[in-house]
Amino acid sequence: MIINLPDLAASEAFAIRIAEALRAGDVVALSGGLGAGKTTLARGIIAALGHDGEVPSPSFAIIELYDPPAVRLPLVHADFYRLEDPAEADEIGLDDYRQGAALLAEWPEHAGGFAHEAACLSILLESTENGRRAIVTAGSDWLERNLWT
Ligand SMILES: Nc1ncnc2c1ncn2[C@@H]1O[C@H](COP(=O)(O)OP(=O)(O)O)[C@@H](O)[C@H]1O
Numbered sequence: 001m002i003i004n005l006p007d008l009a010a011s012e013a014f015a016i017r018i019a020e021a022l023r024a025g026d027v028v029a030l031s032g033g034l035g036a037g038k039t040t041l042a043r044g045i046i047a048a049l050g051h052d053g054e055v056p057s058p059s060f061a062i063i064e065l066y067d068p069p070a071v072r073l074p075l076v077h078a079d080f081y082r083l084e085d086p087a088e089a090d091e092i093g094l095d096d097y098r099q100g101a102a103l104l105a106e107w108p109e110h111a112g113g114f115a116h117e118a119a120c121l122s123i124l125l126e127s128t129e130n131g132r133r134a135i136v137t138a139g140s141d142w143l144e145r146n147l148w149t
């Protein structure tokens with residue numbers, strides 16, 4: 001599934017759709033190079049889930065947590081860019097943070113990848129002339145959610 005995101009408003013709208021469908025246990029795996037628009041989508045999802053205010057990029061802290069009641073469900077926003085080995089994801093306690101939460105993962109490949117999980121929505125962002133394009137691969141848990149209609 002390819003979704004055109006010609007401008008920031010389109011990324012915002014796509015983020016809202018994802019947020020509406022999002023459940024605990026899900027992963028939204030955001031791939032693409034520096035500047036591809038990964039954090040933009042994550043910020044849109046976090047805001048759509050109710051968070052009011054700034055969403056720091058987790059590129060330094062690696063993990064930022066959002067908990068109800070400020071958001072509709074517990075969220076882990078992670079940027080795994082700085083991990084040198086996927087085993088470090090275990091060492092920082094990712095599995096514990098993920099309990100009962102949804103995970104928004106930038107640079108998921110650096111954490112070993114999540115596409116094998118049925119609840120993973122994989123989004124590869126690419127640049128187009130002015131905006132972005134999202135190549136979306138949905139795990140089986142996502143297939144009956146109306147993300148596309
Ligand atoms: N759909 C889009 N169209 C145009 N510009 C975008 C779009 N999505 C994001 N951007 C811009 O791209 C830049 C980098 O976005 P960011 O989300 O920080 O990238 P990443 O987290 O992948 O490094 C930002 O200036 C952002 O406004």
Ligand SMILES: [Mg+2]
Pocket residue numbers: 038039040057059079106
């Ligand atoms: Mg980023």
